[in-house]
Amino acid sequence: MFWLIFSIFLAACLGAGATGGLFPPGSWYRALAKPSWTPPNWVFPVTWMVLYVCMAAAGARAAVQPGNGVAMALWALQIAFNSLWTPVFFGLRNIRMGMAVIVVLWLTVFATMLALWQVDTIAGLLFVPYLVWVTIAAALNASVWSLNREEAAKASEPQG
Incomplete structure (x- = not known):
């Protein structure tokens, strides 16, 4: 039964991850100024795959x-x-709105980690690397926003 539930949670994670294929970074992102500590491109899919397995295991354990x-x-x-x-x-291509989303994501990941911890300690622990990664991603988003104020302002202007 655990493996069936795990598979359902993993499918949800992979569905979330599929947005990366639908909306790839592309030349727009490559042209943005980024901080020197930006991870290399290959780190992102590897990290997310590990995190998705941890997230699915946490969800399945708690379920x-x-x-x-x-x-x-x-x-x-x-x-x-x-x-x-x-x-x-x-x-x-909205850096500022991306920052708003990732702040809410960080808060929900933190709250989820705490709630999982109450139900199953291991499930809560499985969310710790996810919270760390979202913290890094939020810092990266904030840095990209700071380094690209003009580009960020363009996406925030009304289209018409």
Whole structure:
């Protein structure tokens, strides 16, 4: 039963990850100024695959525990915001709105980690690397925003 539930959670994670294929960084992102500590491109898919397995395992572990309602609701909320960041940042090319989304994502990941911890300690621990990575991603988003103020302002202007 665990493997079936794990597969469902993994499918949700991979669905969120599919937005990367729908909205690839492309030349727009390559042209942006980035901080010197920006990870190399190959780090992103490798890191996300590891995180998705951890997230799915955490969800599956908590799903079979009693009293998991809040943890499961928060798990669903965080994966929704996870799915939203890529279309906003890369699809809309909106650095500022991407920052808003990632702040909410960080808060939901933190809340999910705490709720999972209450249901299953290992599930909570499995979210720690995810929170660390979202922290790094938020810092990167903030740095890109700071280094590209003119580009960020363009995406925020009304189109017409």
